[in-house]
Amino acid sequence: MCKGQKIISLIISIVFIAQILVTNLSLPFSTAKVYAATEQISDYISEYSPDELPGNPSLDDNTDNLVPYVEKSSEQTVVTTPAVSESEESLPTESSTPISIETANPTGTLTVTPTPTPTILPTEAVAPTPIETVTPTILPTNTVTPAVTPTIVPTETVEPTPEVTPTPSPTETPTIPPTVTVTPVLPTPTPEESLITPTATALETPMVTPTPQVTMPEEITYNAPEVLDVVVSSSTITLTWEPIIGASGYIVYIDGIKVEIGNVSTYEIEGLKANTTYTITIMAFDEAGNFSPESEAINVLTLPDVVSDITTQATDTSVTLSWDKLSEIDGYDIEVDGELTEGLTSETYIHSNLLPNSKHSYRVRAKNASGCGEWSELISVTTMLESPLLATTITEDKVIITWGKVQGADEYEVIRDGIILCTTTELSYVDEDLVIGETYVYYVIAKNAEGNVSAAGKINVLFVNNTYINSNKVLNGDLTVMNLYLTGGTLNLNGYKLTVKGNLYQTGGTMYINGGSLEVEGDYKIEDGNYYCYAYLKMTNENDYVKVNGNFYTKSYYSHKGCLTAGVLEVKGNFTEKRNGQENNFYGSETHRVLLSGDTLQEVYLGDSVNSCFNILEITNVEGKEVKFTSPVSLNKLITNGCKVTSLEFKNREWKLTSDELINGELKLSGSTINLNGYKLTVKGNLYQTGGTMYINGGRLEVEGDYKIEDGNYYCYAYLKMTNENDYVKVNGNFYTKSYYSHKGCLTAGVLEVKGNFTEKEMAKRIIFMGVKHIEYY
Structure with a gap:
């Protein structure tokens, strides 16, 4: 049998089964049984590949179980269409993509045409050609091509839409309800192949169970959650993300947990944990088991822990705070009296320049890259009362301790050598229970009703009329004595204060200030009354301070070169140096300074001005009280501060200005050089030059009185040197010169202005004063 004939035979078998179901079954179940039958047929068809469709010789066997038997006959086979009752015709039908089953002519020729919608298809009447009819053989196969799912869809009867075809004589065939709608994917049969006349044999209608439709859940894809905000503390991290x-629900991973x-x-x-970095990701999921990707990992550092164990230490003017160190942080902030100070890098903070007995508040926090941790508890601290300043008066049988009133204090506690002597509201205490030659240490502590106290005021008292030291002694505290005799050894102040209520006599040994201070209320004399005095005053520390309220007198045998290199020697009385033995027995250098601060007339005398000298000599006398120099002076720097001086004479050492200077009085140059060095020197009185060189050197000299270059004798070895275009000399009085030296080459530049008389006198028939266009007269 040809392939086309086999396809036609298969289609007729399908139609035959459908007719039997429609006519023999009761109406309530007809639709379901048709659905089951068509479902079975659809499954049957879908089991075959295109190569195994009817027409293939391999399909000739084992077909009796699937389709009705059609008896072979040499005669034309006619398929009789069962009659349809009116009741059946009125039933509603289901349809999706229907196949219309029509009777082509009275002979019962069957035409099957797959169409998307119900259509009345006119057919051309064709005379059937007797052909050999073979029972179709359909075998199930594992290859499903094409896949056909029969579907029974109830539909309303739709008016057919005419379709124009080349059929010359269209015949309308009434629609048979219910319509069996099958959607197979099959080739459209030709008219010849559709003319099959099998002999129908009634068979039992097979029961077809529909295959249940299983709907697989749809897989949903989500985006990774996006973190919007992170809030941290020392022990928590709060995350907020886009829903x-x-x-x-969501899954949060913290360091993989x-x-x-x-x-x-x-x-x-x-x-x-505080100050710890955690890695965090977030994943979303739904009830169907779908998961989003993990969010981008974020590293979050928790804030530092709270600063703890804060300790405080107060004085009368400061508060010092310290606390435990927190590792791997960026620093600390501290709030002081409500004001924030940021960026501390150490665990100590000093709040200074405070008032005594004042209250202050503090709190501290640590910070790292994530921000600032929590503040510590607020701490309140009160500074101590001001420490009492003590003074002593020593008599033959008692010591009187006095102090000033302390602001905020209600009473005072007096202590001697660790024993409380009394508590008093007075500002003094008299101690009579003393032993001559003993040293006593006194303390006074101020107190108030709120329980605040002061640091102890302290003073050491040596209760003797005269104190003798002839061996090495190192102070371990402040010491006060009456008259002090240093005859040998070294007295090392060791950073403490030594107060001498009377005079200090140093006939030998070394007074080593060593960062401390020495105050002598009387005179300080370095001599022994004989020719040789083997004594030193040693000041080599910048903190060294010696104050002599009386006169300072030195006649040491030893050179002091290298002994007076730092510190301040303040003298309120006269300053006297006499040579006795070696040179340089008073020799200041480096940063050492002598300060003249008298409130009466002071006289300064250097017995060896050739070798002995001041390094820095500063004058701060009380206004109206002058300093009188009774000998030429040698110094490296002079600071007058405008104080009145008289008889200031430079002879043996160059004075090179390092700033503008004012001499409130007369100035005498008898040797060496005064080098203005680009600065201004003002002389309020007369300037007498009996020798040496007045070197203007780019500076300015202004003399309010007369300027005289002479010594009153025949020879005056003196120069006025002006060789710089900026040199300027102004004499408001008379200018007089009688120098022995020729000035040829000395007056080559600058201006000499004279407001008084100009006088030049010849000496030894030499060119005394020569300058070209140099002198100006007014």
Whole structure:
């Protein structure tokens, strides 16, 4: 049998089964049984590949179980269409993509045409050609091509839409309800192949169970959650992210540890370590088991812990705070009396320049890259009362301790050598229970009703009329004595204060200030009354300070070169140096300074002005009280501060200005050089030059009186040197010169202005004064 004939035979078998179901079954179940039958047929067809469709010789066997038997006959086979009752015709039908089954002519020729909609298809009457009819053989196969799913869809009867075809004589065939709608994917048969006349044999209608439709859940893809905000503390991290629509929950991973939470968009992670970095990701999921990708990992550093164990130490003017160190932080902030100070890098803070007995508040916090930790508890501290300043008066049988009133104090506690002598509201205490030759240490502590106290005021008292030291002694505290005799050894102040209520006599040994201070209320004399005095005053520390309220007198045998290199020697009385033995027995250098601060007339005398000298000599006398120089002076720097001086004479050492200077009085140059060095020197009185060189050197000299270059004798070895274009000399009085030296080459530049008379006198028939266009007269 040809391939086309086999296809036609298969289609007729399908139609035959459908007719039997429609006519023999009761109406309530007809639709379901048709659905089952067509479902079975569809499954049957779908089991075959295109190569195994009817027409293939391999399909000739084992077909009796699937289709009705059609008896072979040499005669034309006619398929009789069962009659349809009116009741059946009125039933509603289901349809999706129907196949219309029509009777082509009275002989019962069957035409099957797959169409998308119900259509009346006119057919051309063709005379059937007797052909050999073979029972179709359909075998199931594992290859499903094409896949056909028969579907029974109830539909309303639709008016057929005419379709124009080349058929010359269209015949309308009434629609048979219910319509069996099958959607197979099959080739359209030709008219010849559709003319099959099998002999129908009634068979039992097979029961076909429909295959249940299983709907697989659709897989949903989510975006990774996006973290919107992170809030940290020292022990928690709070995350906020963009909610994922459709998600039923979230998974948070903290350093790889999984935490599943509900459908929320904010989560707080608790129980974390302070100042620690955690890596966090978030994943969303739904009830169907779909998961989003993990969010981008974020590294979150928790805040530092709270600063703890803060200790305070107060004085009368400061408060010092310290606390335990926190590792791997960026620093600290401190709030002082409500004001924030940021960027501390150490665990100590000093609040200074405070008033005594004043209250202050503090709190501290640490910070790292994530921000600032919590503040510590607020601490309140009160500075101590001001420490009493003590003074002593020593008599033959008692010591009187006095002090000034302390602001905020109600009473004072007096202590001697660790024993409380009394508590008093007075400002003094008299101690009579003393032993001559003993040293006593006194303390006075101020107190008030609120319990605040002061640091102890302290003073050491040596209760003797005269104190003798002839061996090495190192102070371990402040010491006060009456008259002091240093005859040998070294008295090392060791940074403390030694007060001598009377005079200090040094006939030998070394007074080593060593960062301390020495105050002599009387005179300080370095001599022994004989020719040789083997004594030193040693000041080599910048903190060294010696104050002599009386006169200072030195006649040491030893050179002091290298002994007076730093510190300040202040003298309120006369300053006298006499040579006795070696040179340089008073020799200041480096930063050492002598300060003349008398409130009466002071006289200065250097017995060896050739070798002995001041390094820095500063004058701060009381206004109206002058300093009189009774000998030429040698110095490296002079600071007069405008104080009145008389008889100031330079002879043996160059004085080179390092700043503008004012001499409030007369100035005498008898040797060496005064080098203005680009600065201004003002002389309020007369300037007498009996020798040496007045070197203007780019500076300015202004003399309010007369300027005389002469010595009153025949020879005056003196020069006025002006060789710089900026040199300027102004004499408001008379200018007089009678120099022995020729000035040829000395007056080559600058201006000499004279407001008084100009006088030049010849000496030894030499060119005394020569300058070209140099002198100006007014």
